[in-house]
Amino acid sequence: MAEWCGWVGRILDVDLSRGTIKELPLDRRFAETYLGGRGINMRLLYDNVKPGIDPLGPENVLLIGTGPLTGTAVGGRCQVTTKSPMTGLLGDSNAGGFFGASLKYAGFDHVIVRGQSRTPVYLWIDDGRVEIRDAGELWGQDTWRITDMIRQRERDENIQVMGIGQAGENQVRFACVINSISRANGRTGTGAVMGSKRLKAIAARGRRGIKIADPRTFKDLVWQFMNGARKSPTFEWYPKYGTPILTEVKEKMGTVPVKNWAGSELPGTENITGKAFYERYAVKHRACHGCWAHCDHYYTVKDGPWKGTAGPGLEYESVNAFGSRCGNTDFGSILAANNLANQYGLDVVSAGGAIALAMDLYERGIITEADTDGVPLRWGDGQLIVDLLHKMARREGFGDILAEGPYWMAQRIGRGAPARVMHNKKLDPTAVEIRGYKGYALSYTTSTRGADHLRGLLKTEAMGHAHIRAEAQKKFGSAGVTDPGAYDPEGKPRGVQWYQHLSLIADMAEICKFNTFWVGFPIYIEDIGKMLTAVTGVEFTEQQLVEVAERVFNIEKAYNIREGFTREDDMPCERQMTEPLGSGPLKGEYLDREKFARMLEGYYRITGGDPTTGFPLPETLHRLGLPDVAADLAALGKIPKGR
Amino acid sequence: MKKLLFFFPEKCTGCRVCESMCSLTHTGEINPARSRIRVFKSEKDGTDLPMTCLQCEDALCAKACPVGAIKLDPITGAQVTDTTLCFNCRMCVIACPFGGTLVDIDNRIMRCDLCGGDPQCVKFCETKAIEFLTPDEIVLARLKQTAMGPLYATGGLVARVTGSPGDGGTQLLQIDGCR
Known part of the structure; x- marks a missing residue:
């Protein structure tokens, strides 16, 4: 058999209930059909997890996946896929850091974790040898501590650890998986699933x-892309400030959510901008494996009440979740909260989202001090945010309610609380206010894992330069595609699909979206294809990659349909359609139900779906080589039989 | 004056592209375990330190080699191993106090050879945390920094630098005398 290039050719299959470890060869045709990372993970999830199972029960499966580019000189990312305890649908999240690369150096492309261990364990993957080890000492420790403990045990600083903190152990619904102490497979509750399996960590x-x-072509491509990126205007700001700069960018656009999505304007925002972060707290640039964009920073707080706080891994999502969305402009407390979230293994988006919702409910009198352990929940109280994170991760007192995440927490509280939740498919959104940007909104609502910008955001709406706008209008075939306020049923769906494919392809190859055209670097789908071809030896043209993306996207949809997804789940939530944005440049904007529905219909038409049901047409699934998926959905009565 | 590899840990982002490119150049695969350059990092402290062979002028590895397989390349300044002579006794590994000679996964010795004068770690380092410079280029800049900083601040001397910094040309430090 020919040697594997790019892929390393093996899947690790571990059953924690039985304590068994199997190694499966990766099938070449399978690898070329589903590519890697999010693609292969998705097919494995669809095939291995029956519909209707309890996400936190032994029947759920946790999948860790890398792509052909993971561990090369252009990426080190990894994907965690499972049934989400937050949405009951697809749970899927991508992370940078260094674990993915080490997993491949240790000999595996993917890891399947089945069952549930009786006692805490961790998986030790040492250069091809695999053991399920006792994690008695690690249980109860945070992600920074377990990384140290495992490294010290083997006397090797180069071991990479992906694991959960106390939040995952306590099955906080939005607990995440952390690697390299600050890079998170953050969304959809991957860490809660890992905790339910009593799997503390995977070390490799x-x-x-x-x-x-x-090798020669690959080196030339890396050189060419790195230098192409250096010359692009994005390079002037992105590598310097990283995502925290989005606070001021989005404030101008009117897309920065504040105070539990009430508006887009917050006095004191100048204290929590990317520039403020860079000038006052950032001490050094840092990068994930194989990345020239080095958008991460190491930060320290030099004075004030949060003096001594230091760590890596601040993103705009943290600043908004613990800052703007909670009405908080004390940067020191945001940095302290960020470290705590990384240590406990809490998704910053949902953690801050839950606190912001609680503050909103408190202000409205829906909850009172009788619910909050006697603590007043006032907007902007940085110390309170930090205190609540401790309680949330330990599920202590009111923290137990917060630990359910915004959607389920509101259901549990009742009394009008559900009307204050912002969500799509029960997942609370990442920090982009979508009510004024109709194409952004379509990206959020049609995302297969719930509200999220990382699944494809219609960036054409934010394009400033006239010539770039003209190019986008030509590419997607309508003038409306660059107008944020337009409910354009032609160009916007086409554009949304293109960006969904770009992020899917990045997630399958396992290259960071922030290294691509997604943030303006001149690296397109075609270029990812060139890199994949040089690395794997298998030709991947743009057209082929788009077909793989379409295939995987439709399996994701099919997975959700099997779990009960309906067209309504692709519509905005009530609050997005009924409550106008309260402040900022786009004050008064909301998502018009009828107009949005027409745009959504356009989206289904363009993406090969049935405009009435939102389900894929049988011919779409057949065209993509998924007759088995078509048969499954037909058997459930979701789509017609035959072609 | 021969060029040396200079490391600037404060500029190193810890991305490990140098390791990837080093192993790719020398072995055709990407494998940090086969890289001649290594990055040492501590996420908790935010430190990232790249390091490789220092290419000593009077190299202990060369002196320790029983068959004289390690010779200074007069053009690149690298201590290069003649693989036809090397019988892999690994005396050079033992002799080097800096850890500059490493052991490959096949147990053969490996050492930075400066890629024949065009170090790939330097080429692919986005932040210039590794640079291939003549000592003058960097040492004089540091000397200038010292002169303009602590020395100048004490008021003991008035220092002035001629030549334009950063163009790689020789810079002269003139001491104009006491204040």
């Missing part, structure tokens, strides 16, 4: 390397 090291089919 290896000396096996990744073969490159065409």
Whole structure:
């Protein structure tokens, strides 16, 4: 058999109920059909998890996946896929850091974790040898501590650890998986699933390397893309400030959510901008594996009440979740909260979202001090945010309610609380206010994992330069595609699909979206294809990649349909359609039900779906080589039989 | 004056592209375990330190080699191993106090060879945390910094630098005398 290039050719299959470890060869045709990362994970999830199971029960499966580019000189990302305890639908999240690369150096592309261990364990993958080890000592410790403990145990600083903190152990619904102490497979509750399996961590090291089919071309491409990026206008700000700069960018656009999505304007925002972060707290640039964009920073707080707080991994999502959305402009407390979230293994988006919702409910008198352990929940109280994170991760007192995440927490409280939740498919949104940007909104609502910008955001709406706008209008075939306020049923759906494919392809190849055209770097789908071809030796043209993306997207949809998804789940939530945005440049904007529905219909038409049901047409599934998926959905009566 | 590899830990982002490119160049695969350059990092402290062979002028590895397989390349300044002579006794590994000679996964010795004068770690380092410079280029800049900083601030001396910094040309430090 020919040698594997790019992929390392093996899948690890672990059953924690039985304590068994199997190694499966990766099938070549399978790899080329589903590519890697999010693609292969998705097919494995669809095939291995029956509909209707309890996400936190032994029947759920946790999948860790890398792509052909993971561990090369252009990426180190990994994907965690499972049934989400937050949405009951697809749970899927991508992370940077260094774990993905080490998993491949240790000899595996993917890991399947089944069952549920009786006692806490961790998985030790040492250069191809795999053990399920006792994690008695690690249980109860945070992600920073377990990383140290595992490294010290083996006397090797190069071991990479992906694990959960106390939040995952306590099955906080939005607990995440952390690797390299600050990079998170953050969304959809991956850490809660890991905790339900009593799997504390996966640690990997290896000396096996990744073969490159065409080293010379690959080197030329890396050089060409790195230098192309350096010359782009994005390079002037993105690598310097990283995502925290989005606070001021989005404030101008009117897309920065404040005070539990009440508006887009907050006095004191100048204290929590990307520039403020860079000038006052950032001490050094840091990067994930194989990345020239080095958008991460190491930060320290030098004075004030949060003096001594230091760590890596601040993103705009943290600043908004613990800052703007909670009405908080004390940067020190945001940095302290960020560290705590990384240590406990809490998704910053949902953690801050839950606190912001609680503050909103408190202000409205829906909850009182009788609910909150006697603590007043006032907007902007940084110390309170930090205190609540401790309680949330430990599920203590009111923290137990917060630990359900915004959607379920509101259901549990009742009394009008559900009307204050912002969500799509029960997942609370990442920090982009979508009511004024109709194409952004379509990206959020049609995302297969729930409200999220990382699944494809219609960036054409934010394009400033006239010539770039003209290019986008030509590419997607309508003038409306660059007008944020237009409910354009042609160009916007086409554009949304293109961006969904771009992010899917990035998630399958496992290259960071922030290294691509997604943020304005001149690296397009075609270029990811060139890199994949040089690395794997298998030709991947843009057209082929788009077909793989379409295939995987439709399996994601099919997975959700099996779990009960309906067209209504692709519509905005009530609050997005009924409550106008309260402040900022787009004050008064909301999502018009009828107009949005027409745009959604356009989206289904363009993406090969049935405009009435939102389900894929049988011919779409057949065209994509998924007759088995078509048969499954037909058997459930969701789509017609036959072609 | 021969060029040396200079490391600037404060500029290193810890991305490990140098390791990837080093192993790819020398072995055709990407494998940090086969890289001649290594990045040492501590996420909790935010430190990232790249390091490789220092290419000593009077190299202990060369002196320790029983068959004289390690010779200074007069053009690149690298201590290069003649693989036809090397019988992999690994004396050079033992002799080097800096850890500059490493052991590959096949147990053969490996050492930075400066890629024949065009170090790929330097080429692919986005932040210039590794640079291939003549000592003058960097040492004089540091000397200038010292002169303009602590020395100048004490008021003991008035220092002035001629030549334009950053163009790689020789810079002269003139001491104009006591204040």
